[in-house]
Amino acid sequence: MVPSFKEALNSGKFVVTSEIGPPKGTNIEKMCHHIDLLKDMVDGLNVTDHQSSVMRFPSIGGCLAIKEQGGEPILQMTCRDRNRLALQAELLLAHARGIRNVLCLTGDAILVGDHREAKGVFDLDSVQLVRTVRQLESGKDLGGNDLNGAVEFCAGAIVTPEARPIEPQLIKFENKVEAGAEFFQTQAIYDLDNFSKFMQYARQFPVKVLAGIVLLTSARMAKYMNENVPGIFVPQNLIDELTRAPKGEALNTGIEIAGRMIAVLQKDSVCDGVHIMAIGREEVVPDILAAAGL
Amino acid sequence: MKSITRQKPFNEIEQQLEDLDRIFIVGCGTCATMTRTGGREEVLEMKNRLQGLGKMVTGWIVIPTACDEMTEVAFRENNGAIQDANSILVMACALGVHRVSLYIGKPVIPALDTLFIGIEDSPGDFHEVCAQCGQCVLGETAGICPITACHKGLLNGPCGGTNNGKCEVDKEKDCAWTLIYQRLKEQGRLDLMRKYRPPKNFQVVPRPKVARIV
Numbered sequence: 400m401v402p403s404f405k406e407a408l409n410s411g412k413f414v415v416t417s418e419i420g421p422p423k424g425t426n427i428e429k430m431c432h433h434i435d436l437l438k439d440m441v442d443g444l445n446v447t448d449h450q451s452s453v454m455r456f457p458s459i460g461g462c463l464a465i466k467e468q469g470g471e472p473i474l475q476m477t478c479r480d481r482n483r484l485a486l487q488a489e490l491l492l493a494h495a496r497g498i499r500n501v502l503c504l505t506g507d508a509i510l511v512g513d514h515r516e517a518k519g520v521f522d523l524d525s526v527q528l529v530r531t532v533r534q535l536e537s538g539k540d541l542g543g544n545d546l547n548g549a550v551e552f553c554a555g556a557i558v559t560p561e562a563r564p565i566e567p568q569l570i571k572f573e574n575k576v577e578a579g580a581e582f583f584q585t586q587a588i589y590d591l592d593n594f595s596k597f598m599q600y601a602r603q604f605p606v607k608v609l610a611g612i613v614l615l616t617s618a619r620m621a622k623y624m625n626e627n628v629p630g631i632f633v634p635q636n637l638i639d640e641l642t643r644a645p646k647g648e649a650l651n652t653g654i655e656i657a658g659r660m661i662a663v664l665q666k667d668s669v670c671d672g673v674h675i676m677a678i679g680r681e682e683v684v685p686d687i688l689a690a691a692g693l
Numbered sequence: 694m695k696s697i698t699r700q701k702p703f704n705e706i707e708q709q710l711e712d713l714d715r716i717f718i719v720g721c722g723t724c725a726t727m728t729r730t731g732g733r734e735e736v737l738e739m740k741n742r743l744q745g746l747g748k749m750v751t752g753w754i755v756i757p758t759a760c761d762e763m764t765e766v767a768f769r770e771n772n773g774a775i776q777d778a779n780s781i782l783v784m785a786c787a788l789g790v791h792r793v794s795l796y797i798g799k800p801v802i803p804a805l806d807t808l809f810i811g812i813e814d815s816p817g818d819f820h821e822v823c824a825q826c827g828q829c830v831l832g833e834t835a836g837i838c839p840i841t842a843c844h845k846g847l848l849n850g851p852c853g854g855t856n857n858g859k860c861e862v863d864k865e866k867d868c869a870w871t872l873i874y875q876r877l878k879e880q881g882r883l884d885l886m887r888k889y890r891p892p893k894n895f896q897v898v899p900r901p902k903v904a905r906i907v
């Protein structure tokens with residue numbers, strides 16, 4: 400039997416997670432192929448929840464597929480699309496079907512997605528969602544009513560170590576720890592010095608931190624993220640490295656950069672592991688791991 | 694406090710008035726005058742446009758405050774022109790539309806969309822300050838409302854979308870939680886950002902909302 404994500408987190412090993420993006424539509428062939436490819440290489444596979452507010456096959460559906468294929472799913476749950484009844488109900492479903500890990504997020508705004516006139520729910524926020532998980536574990540729902548069968552989850556949250564200003568973000572991080580988050584997957588990080596400073600701070604808390612590694616596929620993508628994605632800063636030297644790559648080789652350079660960063664994080668024991676996001680290029684995750692020497 | 698309104702696209706007004714050719718126009722001397730959506734000038738301009746469509750405007754009035762009970766008196770005084778009309782076009786916020794509907798058995802058509810209750814920052818610039826949530830937390834958030842000023846209405850600090858003090862939905866808009874953080878810091882009350890705020894009660898006064906204040 401594969402060890403659970405929680406066991407991996409507590410084993411002291413350098414933990415690796417990656418993520419699966421469900422399809423827009425019912426054709427789950429490619430998703431299942433990615434699951435197959437990655438499930439034995441990582442300690443857990445996140446499934447995104449209508450990432451960027453784009454309507455897709457649901458996170459829970461992807462997690463069930465991972466279970467069926469013998470992997471270890473991490474259910475991403477945002478507060479954007481469901482009120483507190485629906486969120487709790489989904490946690491019950493997840494637990495009953497053997498899903499044991501949940502990542503609690505606020506969720507992107509409706510306005511950045513592909514259904515821009517929809518109602519954003521946000522009945523709960525991410526801190527309240529972590530507490531909701533803990534409440535359901537105590538055998539009671541948010542209304543204080545008894546559950547016939549409680550849940551048990553390894554619950555995590557996210558943090559943006561490059562947010563500016565950083566202090567409100569750190570206070571929120573501590574609020575999530577206080578709420579009962581056991582692990583954190585970070586927003587993409589590229590500046591290892593900055594990240595090491597963040598880790599020195601984060602180490603005082605009893606939580607595991609997995610550094611977010613987003614694969615850079617081109618200099619253009621890096622510049623785009625710098626301009627448009629909050630909390631992501633790709634340093635100029637990495638952009639230059641991607642620019643210098645021969646035609647058609649930028650992706651390989653991106654794989655090299657990701658592998659190199661992971662290797663340093665592991666060698667210097669900067670953090671407890673990494674969360675690799677190869678948005679749309681899941682098939683190269685094994686190459687990233689190889690480049691990292693994992 | 695003002696009810697902030699915006700005129701509906703003219704073709705929507707035209708559509709609503711499709712089978713109605715004798716129109717009495719009602720403007721409002723308070724909010725809609727200040728937002729320049731239903732004052733004297735706008736009412737007269739509307740009159741011309743409707744006449745341009747071949748409609749008959751039987752009369753018009755700008756009521757001092759369309760949402761209060763004096764509206765009834767104003768209507769009595771204009772009874773003739775209102776009798777002549779087969780519809781009333783209201784250039785006031787929805788509160789005015791409601792008030793007018795109370796007194797008149799004819800179709801009452803809104804010419805404006807009511808956007809929010811807000812205040813004016815500078816001439817022509819308005820912003821929402823309160824969504825009347827029924828459970829005010831301003832005392833803990835340095836006077837900045839996280840329900841209205843934060844796009845997601847978050848109660849426990851900023852989301853990951855905050856970007857150099859701006860909100861993920863609009864680079865021009867301030868992130869409410871960055872503002873709250875800055876003000877609390879100035880006041881030496883940052884501990885309030887660490888205080889857990891439980892899920893909000895969205896049913897303080899369930900809809901339809903009524904209250905008897907004694």
Ligand code: SF4
Pocket residue numbers: 822823824825826827828829830831838839840841
């Ligand atoms: S918290 Fe905000 S919405 Fe609620 S009453 Fe106070 S100002 Fe209004």
Ligand code: SF4
Pocket residue numbers: 842843844845846847850851852853854855856859860861862867868869870871
């Ligand atoms: S960026 Fe700030 S204002 Fe915008 S949704 Fe996030 S916390 Fe709210």
